[in-house]
Amino acid sequence: MSSCGGPKIKSELRVFESPDELATDLAEYISQLSENSVKERGCFTIALSGGSLISLMGKLCEAPYDKTVDWTKWFVFWADERAVAKNHIDSNYKLTKDLFLSKVPILNSHVFSINDNVTVEDAAAEYEFAIRQLVKIRTVGVSESNDCPKFDLILLGMGPDGHVASLFPHHPALELKEEWVTYITDSPKPPPERITFTLPVINSASSVAMVAVGEEKAMAVHLATAGAGENFDASSLPARMVQPTDGKLVWFLDSTAASVLDVSNSGSG
């Protein structure tokens, strides 16, 4: 693994020769965050996205983490979810259940999936209400700077267009400042109806881990981390708008996704 800071945006880039090496480091990284959060707050709140990142979490289900992680203290959320039935092949809940939740002893009552029996608009409103209640009882932390929920870790994938969660280039959802959870009905990536955390919530996290693997992500990684000029329109690349206010952003990349990073991205830190 090579590691370097993104000079123009507070972030750490971790580059791995293979997805398997990335998965090994990602498991250790999540395990350490979990241990620290449990020590500090008595629980660990993690919000997941969909796509390949869920399979890259697989090593957390293996030794030593299956025994060393205090799974009873985990609370699982989705940073975005498709507005489909939870047993539908497109459901991020189903993806996470099949590849992760079915393999680790997290309490069902600690898993907060969306209501799949209502409209996407109502599902977003209900999800935000649930998070607001959990902030009130401090299961979910609160940001010191803007009263947003402060998740201990938000784990994001990134599309080749630089979308993160279900925040797509030039979408009005990128402008939302008050809402914590919103919905879209025009996702360029099917299915069209989704709920998603807004940028204020993502940027209020204690830690954000962005996972990108594959050649098709390389240009977006380059532009998102430091490769864009001062006049770059960040809304054209939502991943570039992920800049945690007080938290830390770590990119987990395989060598192909990092293949366009220019020299200015390299260096220690």
Ligand SMILES: O=C(O)[C@H](O)[C@@H](O)[C@H](O)[C@H](O)COP(=O)(O)O
């Ligand atoms: O629900 C979704 O579609 C995801 O949340 C989405 O944001 C995903 O993380 C990226 O599209 C990357 O997906 P891949 O890693 O599979 O390319």
